[in-house]
Amino acid sequence: MNYNNNVRISSNFTFVRIAERNTPITSNFTSVRIVEENTPITSRYGYPLYFFCPNTKIKSKYIKADYFNSFDPNYALDPSLVERDSKFTARIYLQAPELGVEYLLDEIECDDLEVLWGLNQPIIAGFTLQNYNRRYTTNDKTNDYYGLFEEGPYCYARSTRKFIKIELCSFCGNQFLFLRFPRLVIKEVSGVYTLHISCVDEISELLFRQMDLDTYTPEETLIPIEGSSGRFQSLSLTRNEYNFNTEFLVNYQRATPFAHDPSTRIWTTRADIEDGIPVVVCNPLSAKWIIKDLCQNVVNAQPSIITKEHFPLEINFLDFNIYNNIPIQNIEPIRVIEDILRARPGEWLIKPVGDRLSLVLREVVLDSEYPSAPEFSIPPTLMRGDASLSRTNIKRVNTINVIRPSVLQTAKKRITVEV
């Protein structure tokens, strides 16, 4: 027995007898089941037994109650009462990383908590906070909460970022599991006596802002430098470096690499190239590199006063090269990421990882790719409430064309016309 709880086992004898030395007293349960908290399994051995057989040994096979055992398709266990009656608790914290503090909001003052977490959408949370004593909107600078319940990710008055963290704890018997949603940015605060607070996750807060960044340019037609033969100027190529995938096209035919000075962005060749012949350098950008770079730029583009912390990024799809320009002007970065994902196709998810949130990008799962066995099954007796169906009126199609447009390349060619 490797479990420290007090175990009591009952056994009903068909007739009263004196237990002799080494008498095999066994008790078979009709089915294997989880021993729940306070399960009334009792044993009442009469005291005469103690007198006659003081060295009685009892063996029992005890299975430690686990967290929702009946959900595991590998176990053939019946749902238990503790699973049916399982609950969760919620705590809400206010984080101020620059101050190095994390305040637990008074649980009695928090109510109406809602969290929505899904694929291809931000984590959205909302709750109400009793503010009858004005402690959360006070103007008293000595108060812990001064300035921290304003909208936005940064408190200028106290020079700190500020986030809401929601900590949920699910109980199943004596087992429990935490689910934490840290780094939620306050988007809206309304009300006076009761504050209604809406939050969105930090990553979505950054990725859903309209941005102006440099266009990602994987291919550029070089400009010949006036008066110096064989020297060409690059102006906008994003990855201004030479690697194995760099290509040089002279009149749209593959050519030997040029010498290159990345500081001046000048490419040099000894070959005699006539004026007007297009010289193109192509440094394809990998999809993963663009997404990583974009996420870094989004964080760096915040006002300088705000501490920059890059968020974890998990990219789980096969990389591919991109050859077309990607403009990032007056656009939300998430739209660019979605455009890139659409080429696989893929999906995104904001996922809590410890005390941070991470952006997970992965390929979508088509119907034909569903696994044959689920990760877990929910027994019908444990479903809560009636399942509901909703239908969307989408036009059903069975044919669609998927097109990648061809590239128009205008090469120069000499022609001779005999008159």
Place this chain on the structure above:
Amino acid sequence: MPFKEIEYSSEFREGYNPASPVPDTSGNKGVSLDQKAIKSSVKIAVTGSTGKGGTVGLASYMDEETEEDSTVTCQAITFNYKVQCNDQVSVRSMFSDLTYYIYVPSSIMARIEWKTYIEPPPVTNNEQIVSIPPVGKIEEVSNEEIIANEIPEEPPLTREEWIDIMTVRREGLNWKCVDIDDKKKRGYTEVRGNENIINPMIPDDASAKRIGEHEILKTARNIQGEFGCPPYFYMEPGSFVGVEVSQWFFDEIVRVESISIKNSSKGQSFSFTAKLKKETV
């Protein structure tokens, strides 16, 4: 692309009243581009900011000209800028709401980008065309002079891979994706979507097929279920869950789309939504 960067900072004015907003620093400026730029390519945007940041916007183009090749060029622009420097603080009390303003030193970095206009090569008589050097001639440059300034990160492509990529780049892709089963059910009738899917980033045929299948399935899977269950925190969006609903005679694997968690003094709930597979609806 050639560019110019300009920085503007907010100005603190003495004697400001906290009860009224600090005036934003704003103005209108003209900038010469020092060369002929293609008018439609001129862009201005805020690339960096401190404090409360600000905005810039293109106002007008100057020295406009229509070139021989009908390209419209300009040599200077004017733009508006505004640097915000107010932080509004609201104090709510039982009797009245008080609002006051704090001056926050702010600045913006604006970047003007444009494409240089390059005049087309002069028209020459055919007789004057000198021979174009063959591409092979460029290979005379010795390898020592080809300076690879950066350590190559990615492995070189094989010849076959390169040809495949080039073929897709030049010729593009055009895949007609058809749901055969559905087409048979409808008496071999093709029901097309309103628009084709056009994406210049599709890398290969396999991805194009997946995109087509995914788009068709999106129109097919038009039934969504919402299920309440115990708070099982190993579940996350994207998990595959076995669900059995007896009143629908439904026992299938579904994929979790979203999870909703509610907790209040009136009760709590943990539910998830999932789209049902095509063959189950």
